[in-house]
Amino acid sequence: MKQAHRPLDNIDIEILSHLFRDARISNKDLAEHIGMSPSSCLERVKRLQTDGIIEGSSLSINFNALGGHIQAMVSVRLSDHSRHTVDQFQQDILQQPEVIGVFHMGGVDDFLLHVTVSDTAHLRDFVFNAITARAEINHVETALVYDYKISKRLPSF
Structure with missing residues (x-):
């Protein structure tokens, strides 16, 4: 496009x-x-x-109804910022069933992951197994999401 x-x-x-x-x-x-x-x-x-202005459409899912009773934002810092490491991390983490979205960020944290899990034990296991077990990970911080809303208004520029 x-x-x-x-x-x-x-x-x-x-x-x-x-x-x-x-x-x-x-x-x-x-x-x-x-x-x-x-x-x-x-x-x-x-x-x-x-013209690439509309890139598709989306579906809003009630993750709670599917067993995703906890949503969290997981900030991740990498120790290596080579193009290969960044691309590989993003590609690998998107394959995890808990991951809803991945934001590649500027600033202190390299990535912000939006995840949904069944309970706190699942969240802990996800962080340990999918993130901190990786050699290129330098720091991880997890914050619970209490509520999540999306604007229904088109931004004006």
Whole structure:
């Protein structure tokens, strides 16, 4: 996909705003909200996808309902910052079933991992087995997530 560098008009912004709130909205309903024909709306959405502005859609999951009763953010510092080490850690950690997301960070910590586990013993085992057992790990800190909400508003730039 192309990298988006074109200016967006008000219709594009409105389409993105509606899709950001509900990625499952039908094209017919989206077009009705925006006040345009379904075929024109679909053409606009496809262009936003082709231009790399829309990179897919997402699904919100209740991890608690699946047995992930604890969510945590795990900050990780590496002792080696070579491209290979950073890429390999990220690739390996994404394979762990507990990992929801990985943020490669600037600053003191190199990575912030969003994880979900069944209980505190599971969290401890995950940290020991998947993280601290690795030779390139210098420091790990874990913080429990009490609540997690995602904005339903499109950011303005």
